[in-house]
Amino acid sequence: MRHTGDEPHTGTLTLGAVTFACALGRSGLTHTKREGDGATPIGRFELLNVYYRSDRSSCPVTYLPVSPLSQSDGWCDSPQDALYNRPVDLPFEPSHEKMWRDDRLYDIVVVLDCNMYPAVKGEGSAIFFHVAREGFLPTEGCVAVYPEVMREILKEMAPGDMLEVCAD
Numbered sequence: 001m002r003h004t005g006d007e008p009h010t011g012t013l014t015l016g017a018v019t020f021a022c023a024l025g026r027s028g029l030t031h032t033k034r035e036g037d038g039a040t041p042i043g044r045f046e047l048l049n050v051y052y053r054s055d056r057s058s059c060p061v062t063y064l065p066v067s068p069l070s071q072s073d074g075w076c077d078s079p080q081d082a083l084y085n086r087p088v089d090l091p092f093e094p095s096h097e098k099m100w101r102d103d104r105l106y107d108i109v110v111v112l113d114c115n116m117y118p119a120v121k122g123e124g125s126a127i128f129f130h131v132a133r134e135g136f137l138p139t140e141g142c143v144a145v146y147p148e149v150m151r152e153i154l155k156e157m158a159p160g161d162m163l164e165v166c167a168d
Contacts, residue, residue, distance in 0.1 A: 009024045011143075020145055023133065023136040023144040026038040040139070044165075049065040049111050050062055061154065061155050064159060071090075075126045079125075084119050084121055086119065105132075108130065108147065108154070110128060110129040127141055130142055
């Protein structure tokens with residue numbers, strides 16, 4: 001994945017000989033990710049597992065582990081909590097992200113190994129590869145593509161595969 005163009009929140013993602021447009025964080029790219037900064041971290045991140053909304057679409061075809069989302073799925077984004085940057089069951093009192101969203105961003109969402117092992121408090125949470133908003137509006141720090149592109153990419157992905165975010 002590379003940043004392109006004049007907008008700091010757009011880029012391209014290349015898979016083999018094919019290149020796709022993608023959305024990035026509202027603050028562009030960063031080498032020093034901080035919780036809430038709105039930037040997409042630069043680095044190489046393993047694609048760990050996939051969640052999807054089974055009420056909205058079929059299970060994506062991939063070699064990665066796949067699980068359907070439920071309304072009780074969340075992700076802790078509170079640096080003060082022991083479960084920081086980990087999945088949690090809702091209701092959950094500390095600050096968290098709801099994985100079951102009204103919009104379509106997490107209809108298919110891939111967990112990236114970004115600040116996961118170990119999770120360093122305050123260095124970013126919930127950095128995902130997910131479905132983009134129309135027009136590639138910025139993310140909160142993730143990488144996002146249109147749903148049909150996500151499905152095409154996932155067909156090729158397997159455990160150990162990496163997503164590389166780099167600046168031009």
